[in-house]
Amino acid sequence: MADTPAISRDDVAHLARLARIDLPEDSLDHYAEQLGVILGAVAQVSEVAADDVPATSHPMPLVNVFRADVVRPSLTNAEALSGAPSVEDERFRVPRILDEE
Amino acid sequence: MGDLTRLTAAETAAAVASGETSAVEVARAHLDRIAAVDDRVHAFLHVDADGALAAAAAVDDARAAGRALSPLAGVPLALKDVLTQTGVPTTCGSRILEGWRPPYDATVTARLKAAGVVILGKTNMDEFAMGSSTEHSAYGPTHNPWDLDRIPGGSGGGSAAAVAAFEAPLAIGTDTGGSIRQPAAVTGTVGVKPTYGGVSRYGLVALASSLDQAGPCSRTVLDAALLHAVIGGHDPMDSTSLDVPVPDVVAAARRADVRGLRIGVVRELGGEGYQAGVRQRFDEAVELLTGLGAEVVEVSAPHFPYALAAYYLILPSECSSNLAKFDGVRFGLRVGEDVGDPSIEQVMGRTRAAGFGAEATRRIMLGTYALSAGYYDAYYGQAQKVRTLIQRDFAAAFEQADVLISPTAPTTAFRLGEKLDDPLAMYLNDVATIPANLAGTPGMSLPVGLAPEDGLPVGMQIMAPAMADDRLYNVGAALEAALLDTWGRPILEGAPAL
Numbered sequence: 001m002a003d004t005p006a007i008s009r010d011d012v013a014h015l016a017r018l019a020r021i022d023l024p025e026d027s028l029d030h031y032a033e034q035l036g037v038i039l040g041a042v043a044q045v046s047e048v049a050a051d052d053v054p055a056t057s058h059p060m061p062l063v064n065v066f067r068a069d070v071v072r073p074s075l076t077n078a079e080a081l082s083g084a085p086s087v088e089d090e091r092f093r094v095p096r097i098l099d100e101e
Numbered sequence: 102m103g104d105l106t107r108l109t110a111a112e113t114a115a116a117v118a119s120g121e122t123s124a125v126e127v128a129r130a131h132l133d134r135i136a137a138v139d140d141r142v143h144a145f146l147h148v149d150a151d152g153a154l155a156a157a158a159a160v161d162d163a164r165a166a167g168r169a170l171s172p173l174a175g176v177p178l179a180l181k182d183v184l185t186q187t188g189v190p191t192t193c194g195s196r197i198l199e200g201w202r203p204p205y206d207a208t209v210t211a212r213l214k215a216a217g218v219v220i221l222g223k224t225n226m227d228e229f230a231m232g233s234s235t236e237h238s239a240y241g242p243t244h245n246p247w248d249l250d251r252i253p254g255g256s257g258g259g260s261a262a263a264v265a266a267f268e269a270p271l272a273i274g275t276d277t278g279g280s281i282r283q284p285a286a287v288t289g290t291v292g293v294k295p296t297y298g299g300v301s302r303y304g305l306v307a308l309a310s311s312l313d314q315a316g317p318c319s320r321t322v323l324d325a326a327l328l329h330a331v332i333g334g335h336d337p338m339d340s341t342s343l344d345v346p347v348p349d350v351v352a353a354a355r356r357a358d359v360r361g362l363r364i365g366v367v368r369e370l371g372g373e374g375y376q377a378g379v380r381q382r383f384d385e386a387v388e389l390l391t392g393l394g395a396e397v398v399e400v401s402a403p404h405f406p407y408a409l410a411a412y413y414l415i416l417p418s419e420c421s422s423n424l425a426k427f428d429g430v431r432f433g434l435r436v437g438e439d440v441g442d443p444s445i446e447q448v449m450g451r452t453r454a455a456g457f458g459a460e461a462t463r464r465i466m467l468g469t470y471a472l473s474a475g476y477y478d479a480y481y482g483q484a485q486k487v488r489t490l491i492q493r494d495f496a497a498a499f500e501q502a503d504v505l506i507s508p509t510a511p512t513t514a515f516r517l518g519e520k521l522d523d524p525l526a527m528y529l530n531d532v533a534t535i536p537a538n539l540a541g542t543p544g545m546s547l548p549v550g551l552a553p554e555d556g557l558p559v560g561m562q563i564m565a566p567a568m569a570d571d572r573l574y575n576v577g578a579a580l581e582a583a584l585l586d587t588w589g590r591p592i593l594e595g596a597p598a599l
Contacts, residue, residue: 019465021450021457031466034463037525038463041413048404048487050487050490053489057311059492062298065341075204079205085435095438095443095444095445099444
């Protein structure tokens, strides 16, 4: 049995930052408790001795499925932008992407 | 004709083709039924009455013009809100996609339209298909037509409930860990997860790309087969789509003959942890299969008890990656842009906090953890090895049996709210259905009776090797016919009136 690291409030805050989810401060403890319980349960994968077993990432042995490199119809610019929260000059408009100096 | 909502899909198509009724009359009957009961069931997130009536009128026109109709022309269907359809919203049960109208049809949607199937609307689901109860929908839960205080299963509870409540004879679900089969089990309906790659995922908003598979929901095995035949088959738009012919599932459903077939009861999926009435109805169905001439054997799949743990590492890992695209830039919600002078990362964080519910948030963080440096090998890497062992268990079991069977879910429908804040208890609902997703093999759930202790439906799961989906339909149809003889009427005729 692998030792299950307890998930702290700071761990949750760190994971939330990595996942770009701005969690409210008062929810961190509850998530920490729940994630700890779930991780404790799923850690049992380590009980199975599988050193010589290959990993499976996909159920079907498919590799390199390519189509011919030819132009074909696709979404128009207007269609591609139709669901965007903000559009400018036929492009997705985003908030500033660089920090101010 | 009598009540058009009580017909099977096969009967409906025949009645439309013969002119006994019209596709428009059929569509109207179902829209009326939805209007009458869906305020209590809440199977639908969006009803497209105009679109449905137009599609139905097109079928009637085609018939009037003497054109050949496809086998499901004029049959109404409810589409899970995780598949894109132009002209109507696709929300995936999430606030983050509220009001989004996709600019393209999923391949499943396009094939349904081409076959003259009449799409009534989009059905409710757990957010991005994460859940076993539809309680994780941002738009409120769906209620089980057998008992409105109970869950309809999930994530495709809306699709199953629509079929069980006679709001539609057919529905499309998607199954990542049991989201077609478990709702079928707890609503007394039929649901099939095809072989991975058997139905295109193009336009299916991805939860876990190596596990997700769309499939049919219905009230009879034959109806599921007819729908499977319409949506199945190779699609160049999905690089994981199998370039092989779809097995003749319709012929298999009509064959319904299990004589000489070896049926394996999976020792690890049953017994302790399974409700007494579930075990009882399962055992009775096994006896029926024996009586029909099948050879029932017990098989062991020693790594199945680890499937749930492996799944709850693999799924969150893939989910945390797939759901990264919901960032408030290309579609859906954007929050907090005008508070201060935020950077794009701050807006992403605000948008995702406002847009994702608790379960999506939990699984994204779990996946982020499992994929982090230092934990990757112990969690995600080890889970992928267990996945290999599950596949080997299936391969060994299919040496001894042509199909495998188990109860679909450990219990009948539980009460709304009962497991909502206990993620682990919720996850256990999928303990019997998850192995097939990890292995990519097909599975069906069909009703085998009502549990004596609570009068609620019990499902049996049938599993077959990859690309042998036809075996599910053969065995399912044989058992269905024998059960119908025993009961004297379809199981849903015993559901309380809504």
